[in-house]
Amino acid sequence: DAGVIQSPRHEVTEMGQEVTLRCKPISGHDYLFWYRQTMMRGLELLIYFNNNVPIDDSGMPEDRFSAKMPNASFSTLKIQPSEPRDSAVYFCASSFSGATGELFFGEGSRLTVL
């Protein structure tokens, strides 16, 4: 079975540009999470969805960040406009409600904002 698929794996952009990160969760999973990982702050939960509905977006840094899940097989995390401090690895993870805490992570999208 395919795991969680993220794209792009690497993105280099200039400050002020719009960035869109994409995620395809594992089929049948009803939870989807977006995490950000940096050396300074570690692994931070940005937002998570249950059955395509955002449940908790308290970790979203500011209004420049937005996330959507239009259907069960696709989610996006958008940053507009991007800033150098947004440089990080962004992970998408999915899980099934019947398996508490068992998150399956994608390989991450490494974002560099110049």
Add this chain to the structure above:
Amino acid sequence: AQSVTQPDIHITVSEGASLELRCNYSYGATPYLFWYVQSPGQGLQLLLKYFSGDTLVQGIKGFEAEFKRSQSSFNLRKPSVHWSDAAEYFCAVGPGRGAQKLVFGQGTRLTINP
């Protein structure tokens, strides 16, 4: 509020030596506890989990962890490490069955000396 502390940022052990990674949690009720591993350039993978019952739990790759309520700890152990165990290890706590939102520790980076 839940929190997880991993006191050791970086640990180096020799191949074949035993390993113990420390994790302390703060949570009012009985927590759901997890250890995840992140190999370089990869997403996190679940090693093992504790919900209830036997306080010594076995995981994949020969790892085990012991829940000690009196010490609020959930330390990860392995009797003999292999070079392939070099990775970053994350302890995490969840609020209960069915709840998927985890709080992760800062991680411990494990280096293996040949």
